[in-house]
Amino acid sequence: MKYRSVFDIIGPVMIGPSSSHTAGAARIGRAARSLFGRKPSRVTVTFYGSFAKTYRGHGTDIAIVGGVLDFDTHDRRIVQSLDIARREGVEVVFLESEEIPDHPNTARILLEDEAGSTEVTGISIGGGKMEIVELNGFELRLSGSSPALLIMHHDRYGAIANVAKVLAENRINVGYMQVSRKEKGSMALMIIETDQSVGDEIQNEISRLSEITGVTVLQ
Amino acid sequence: MNFRTVAELVEVAESENLSISEVMIRKEMKDFNKPREEIMRQMAENLDVMEEAIHRGLNEEVASQSGLSGGDAQRIRKYMKEADVLLSGADVLDAVSRSMAVSEINAAMGTIVATPTAGACGILPGCVFTAADRLGSDRETMVRALFVSGAIGYCVANNAFISGAAGGCQAEVGSATAMSAAAVVEMAGGTPSMSAEAVAIALKNMLGLVCDPVAGLVEAPCVKRNAMGGSIAMVAADMAMAGVKSVIPTDEVIGAMFRIGRDMPTSLKETALGGLAATPTGRAEERRIFGKSEK
Numbered sequence A: 001m002k003y004r005s006v007f008d009i010i011g012p013v014m015i016g017p018s019s020s021h022t023a024g025a026a027r028i029g030r031a032a033r034s035l036f037g038r039k040p041s042r043v044t045v046t047f048y049g050s051f052a053k054t055y056r057g058h059g060t061d062i063a064i065v066g067g068v069l070d071f072d073t074h075d076r077r078i079v080q081s082l083d084i085a086r087r088e089g090v091e092v093v094f095l096e097s098e099e100i101p102d103h104p105n106t107a108r109i110l111l112e113d114e115a116g117s118t119e120v121t122g123i124s125i126g127g128g129k130m131e132i133v134e135l136n137g138f139e140l141r142l143s144g145s146s147p148a149l150l151i152m153h154h155d156r157y158g159a160i161a162n163v164a165k166v167l168a169e170n171r172i173n174v175g176y177m178q179v180s181r182k183e184k185g186s187m188a189l190m191i192i193e194t195d196q197s198v199g200d201e202i203q204n205e206i207s208r209l210s211e212i213t214g215v216t217v218l219q
Numbered sequence B: 001m002n003f004r005t006v007a008e009l010v011e012v013a014e015s016e017n018l019s020i021s022e023v024m025i026r027k028e029m030k031d032f033n034k035p036r037e038e039i040m041r042q043m044a045e046n047l048d049v050m051e052e053a054i055h056r057g058l059n060e061e062v063a064s065q066s067g068l069s070g071g072d073a074q075r076i077r078k079y080m081k082e083a084d085v086l087l088s089g090a091d092v093l094d095a096v097s098r099s100m101a102v103s104e105i106n107a108a109m110g111t112i113v114a115t116p117t118a119g120a121c122g123i124l125p126g127c128v129f130t131a132a133d134r135l136g137s138d139r140e141t142m143v144r145a146l147f148v149s150g151a152i153g154y155c156v157a158n159n160a161f162i163s164g165a166a167g168g169c170q171a172e173v174g175s176a177t178a179m180s181a182a183a184v185v186e187m188a189g190g191t192p193s194m195s196a197e198a199v200a201i202a203l204k205n206m207l208g209l210v211c212d213p214v215a216g217l218v219e220a221p222c223v224k225r226n227a228m229g230g231s232i233a234m235v236a237a238d239m240a241m242a243g244v245k246s247v248i249p250t251d252e253v254i255g256a257m258f259r260i261g262r263d264m265p266t267s268l269k270e271t272a273l274g275g276l277a278a279t280p281t282g283r284a285e286e287r288r289i290f291g292k293s294e295k
Helices: A020-034 A047-058 A060-068 A077-087 A161-167 A202-207 B006-015 B020-032 B036-059 B073-080 B090-107 B125-133 B139-159 B169-187 B191-204 B222-241 B250-263 B281-293
Strands: A013-015 A042-048 A093-094 A105-113 A115-127 A129-135 A148-154 A174-183 A189-195 A212-218 B111-113
Touching: A013 A020, A013 B036, A020 A042, A020 A047, A020 A060, A020 A105, A020 A115, A020 A129, A020 A212, A042 A047, A042 A060, A042 A115, A047 A060, A047 A093, A047 A105, A047 B281, A060 A077, A060 A105, A077 A093, A093 A105, A093 A212, A105 B020, A129 A212, A148 A161, A148 A202, A148 B191, A161 A189, A161 A202, A161 A212, A202 A212, B006 B020, B006 B139, B006 B191, B006 B250, B020 B036, B020 B139, B020 B169, B020 B281, B036 B073, B036 B125, B036 B139, B073 B090, B073 B222, B090 B125, B090 B222, B125 B139, B125 B222, B139 B169, B139 B191, B139 B250, B169 B191, B169 B222, B169 B250, B191 B222, B191 B250
Parallel strands: A042 A093
Antiparallel strands: A013 B111, A042 A105, A105 A115, A115 A129, A148 A189, A148 A212, A174 A189
């Protein structure tokens, strides 16, 4: 079941004009921001499919940038996000790809600063719902039927145990877990699907753990 | 308190003697481990946003950046006051003008509630506020109506689709119209089965509708399709309240919508490559709005 809550259907409260091209795009941008963990100095957005054809008219470009600036779907500042980004020194580049994507509304976002970079690919599946399908080259296979925690971390001992401890202390049960890395000792990704919702407090607690570089909760 | 289809939803409701809204509220409480008050409050906030959007659309100067939409909701309101005879009647035009008002606010990048999408955001507020006027409904009845439409939308979204990009306008304005019809039936005191019939009747009249927005913008024809969606929902609700039944069961209509959407060419699914978007005037508008840089 891709849509789980009545508020997936009646909601979100958002700035128009398109739930898939504006609100869903803002949510992809905001998920990318929280995975990066800080404000980037440079953002490169590549649009695919319907996004590539119609992003200007739907404000997909300003919505994604608004999300990267950490604005929610109903934040009026989204309308001014390109100006705000410029004022705050965030360089923004938009690219259109001719490649045929698996899903018509696909965007790839590269966030960079002097300390590093994160690349996130998201799809907007309709009604403001979105899914993150790729993170730093790791393909994500989320069921979409449970809340999911995406945690970027250094590949060191104890990182997984520390996260598990926080979840246990908060009485959150893990339904599915996947850990992957590119090579030994480099960056790794934990994907954890949980039975209970993970609130902001728990998310902050995890992001403060050592070896953790970014945390995103997909409800 | 679980359901995946409209038939299961009606079965749960009628076997336990509950309304559709109550089934949806209890499911939400259970699935997300939230107290009733929190869920009711969140939905009441959505209703407030809808009311504000209607108010703005009917009272403020609304124009989109492209100039393709804005002002029609007020035009209809003015006509309703001044015309000697209203051909389709004041009740229908109330729903139509309110649906349009919210849709115009959306096109102008105002604040709306996606129901189920932004492209179809006018229909549910238009119908719920019009029905509340007619029926003298209290606020809780209106909030409950949003849960009814959410329950129907949940079934449509998980068994078919709710976005124009995925299934054409039938999936977007079509779903919203069906959801709204069901909501209004419960407001009027109809049974869960009657709500389900209203869904089938409304959606059948939206099957095959393509998503072909001019210049790819959620304006033309979207605003007018929201207006007509509002009228179809109200009439479908009346038909269901009268005891009219759909020959094809509701879930099979949703299944038909899914297959039609799947078979629909990409050019008619929000890509602005076909339909009205590809007419000479549609193309001219596109060039006017985006200039020569647009291919």
